[in-house]
Amino acid sequence: MSIESVRTRPISVVALLSLLVACSPGQSPDASSQAESDPPPPQETEFDGIDLIVEGAYVVTMDDDGTIYENGAIAIDAGIIVAVGTSFSINAEYDARVHIEGANRVVMPGLINGHTHAAMTLLRGIADDLALMDWLNNFIFPAEVEFVDEEFVRIGTELACWEMIRGGTTTFVDMYYFPDVIASVVEDCGLRALISATVIDQRSPDAENAADSLDKGSDFVSDWKGTNHRITPIFGPHANYSLNAEQLQATRNAADDSGVPISIHIAESQFEIQYSKDSFGQTSIEFFDTIGFFDGPTIAAHVVWPTQAEIGLLAEKQVGVIHNPTSNMKLASGISPVAEMLHAGVKVGLGTDGAASNNDLDMWEEMRLAAFLQKVGQMDPQALPASAVLRMATRGGAAAIGLADRTGSLEAGKAADVIQVSFDDVHFVPTFDVVSHLVYVADEQDVSTVVVDGRVLMRDGEFLTLDPARIRREATALAARIQSALEQRNRQPSTDDD
């Protein structure tokens, strides 16, 4: 990454206009004829400046050249980044309604969590230390059928959004049940999201089977498509071990008809690869390619077990891959060949997966573990450097989920999805290399300010769009109900034959 100075711009029309407004009389002839004892009416001069300036001791843009501005700033208006440059040049050119100071703060693009199941925050820690299929079939799926309803999804998604905003995530790709409820929460809290309606061939919290979940998912997509530019409703067929070929094709067709992407789990575990060979006579990726699944935009979570040829296919078909290192380590799914995929030109982003297999939504931890997992997996400390990981969590992730032209870097014309990371904590002292600290040191708690679409969602750690005290209260009460139901069930004598 190079540190560049910015070109200076001439004083703008906006600045001249604001100067003229400041010099204008401000009172109408009517006002001057008022009795002297009357107080003058409040002046309502129209503010001609922009909405927001965010400053930073460093501005890490993630643009094509990897530009980092020392003492930089971002000018934001109507949700869009208007300009990025040195603090001096931005302040000379623009006057902003809100000005967020940047002493000892690093400004960077918001993080992109490319794969999660947000409401599973409420199942955090309910079942740990198990293999994927045991964990899913014997704990998660039964618990979901028993406990997940609209209220669960609302509270769990709010809890997740609180954590994601707290940690500087500005965009996430969700896959869960009752997607209307998820979309309403996202609409209110101000994050950006692709929200997948889960399609799965079993009784789930919001559907009876694959056909029912696809019907309901289609309704969700048509209801929400185009209603809020921060929210993209998509389809989330679960996997090729929970749906058959016809069901997967039907979901692909529905997504293509609606013009929306799909998010799906692919090649996550060796179980899945073997299941695919046994059921379809092909590995997962071969199978999906054979049924034309990759001909439409696809966000593939995990991809731990692609072959060399399949890596080339993923690049050719422009499949977005989301690497979830914590989940892959915790469920012992394996080490995804991320460095090889990046080398082959596959679009790779990062995700946390759900909080039941992580157990948090901390993208800083994902960055760190993504780097370390490649290094130890290949016994090569250069396998995945910090700059490549930071790219996966920002611009690379945006490309993987189809939002490359909207977010992921700080450049004029893109949506203003911007965070400030405070470098006040002792663990940043000294600072030789900003990118190194962002990847190998920073935590959720170091994020001080979060802006999405030009709207400030958190400022100096204070949440402006959601009420953490209420969410904590509701989440704790709901978890207590789940706990007591589980305890009651465990107290009842088993009627099963063992």
Ligand SMILES: [Zn+2]
């Ligand atoms: Zn998942």
